[in-house]
Amino acid sequence: MTARNPGHPFSLPLAAGAAAFGGSAAAVRDPKNARILLIPVPYDATTTYLSGTRQGPAAILRASQQLELFDEETGREMQDLGIATLDEVEVDAGGPMAMVARVRSLGEQALAAGLFPLMLGGEHLLSLGMIQAVAGKADRLSILHLDAHGDLRETYQGTPYSNACVMRLASDYGSLVSVGIRALSVEEHRWLRERNLPVFYAGDIRRRPDWQEEVLAHLGPEVYLTTDLDVLDPAEMPAVGTPEPGGLHWYEILDLVRLVCQRRHLVGADVMELCPQPGNPAPDFLAAKLVFKILAYRSAARI
Numbered sequence: 001m002t003a004r005n006p007g008h009p010f011s012l013p014l015a016a017g018a019a020a021f022g023g024s025a026a027a028v029r030d031p032k033n034a035r036i037l038l039i040p041v042p043y044d045a046t047t048t049y050l051s052g053t054r055q056g057p058a059a060i061l062r063a064s065q066q067l068e069l070f071d072e073e074t075g076r077e078m079q080d081l082g083i084a085t086l087d088e089v090e091v092d093a094g095g096p097m098a099m100v101a102r103v104r105s106l107g108e109q110a111l112a113a114g115l116f117p118l119m120l121g122g123e124h125l126l127s128l129g130m131i132q133a134v135a136g137k138a139d140r141l142s143i144l145h146l147d148a149h150g151d152l153r154e155t156y157q158g159t160p161y162s163n164a165c166v167m168r169l170a171s172d173y174g175s176l177v178s179v180g181i182r183a184l185s186v187e188e189h190r191w192l193r194e195r196n197l198p199v200f201y202a203g204d205i206r207r208r209p210d211w212q213e214e215v216l217a218h219l220g221p222e223v224y225l226t227t228d229l230d231v232l233d234p235a236e237m238p239a240v241g242t243p244e245p246g247g248l249h250w251y252e253i254l255d256l257v258r259l260v261c262q263r264r265h266l267v268g269a270d271v272m273e274l275c276p277q278p279g280n281p282a283p284d285f286l287a288a289k290l291v292f293k294i295l296a297y298r299s300a301a302r303i
């Protein structure tokens with residue numbers, strides 16, 4: 001049985017049904033029945049190349065309202081998952097770390113109410129706040145990091161509070177397993193080797209048929225999944241700020257996420273860095289469907 005809301009008053013402002021993930025057909029009518037909290041955070045202050053990920057959460061929600069409610073693979077229907085969607089989180093003028101603190105607080109409130117938190121981004125730095133929130137509750141947290149980039153710099157453009165540094169900061173809160181990497185600096189490469197951290201480079205894993213099982217072997221019992229959408233190949237996911245050739249494919253990602261949901265406890269997740277392209281809705285739909293797949297796999301694994 002899925003953990004239910006243990007009766008904590010749940011007072012965060014929810015998006016109205018028509019604006020929620022999946023629209024009014026899928027959103028919980030009574031917050032007391034929620035098991036999942038989607039947290040849309042329209043923020044992109046430190047993005048290094050193309051900005052626009054602040055439009056990402058709204059685009060994901062819009063596309064989600066056109067998705068089929070049934071997932072044929074798991075037999076799950078969206079309206080049975082208990083999805084509540086928070087109103088878009090307001091931007092804090094105090095800067096990136098004030099936003100990270102705001103995200104952490106929302107993540108902690110979701111967890112305290114017994115809800116599975118999934119953030120829609122927005123820039124990847126925000127993942128730090130969610131990872132801090134779940135790390136406070138988790139037993140030996142593993143951080144499964146899907147990304148084209150290492151995001152492991154000590155500082156970038158004069159600050160450690162940047163997209164380019166987020167996983168370095170997050171590594172204080174759990175053991176990091178990075179997948180899909182194909183762009184990093186020599187310092188990031190050295191830092192990974194010194195710590196002997198597992199990295200699954202995009203160019204390497206396509207020669208290893210069971211790489212998803214290899215990733216799984218590095219994950220502890222409780223896993224946070226952080227997804228920078230640029231982990232996907234830009235042919236499938238062009239709507240990102242810093243595209244890199246040679247990315248992972250849709251079904252490769254699904255195979256990994258399904259396996260993790262079946263064999264580990266997924267305690268939180270995010271889907272970040274959608275930078276919508278006017279006139280090309282396909283990436284918005286990919287991101288929305290990835291969210292649904294994560295939730296359906298997790299739900300199917302926990303019955």
Ligand SMILES: [Mn+2]
Pocket residue numbers: 147148149228230231242
């Ligand atoms: Mn990236």
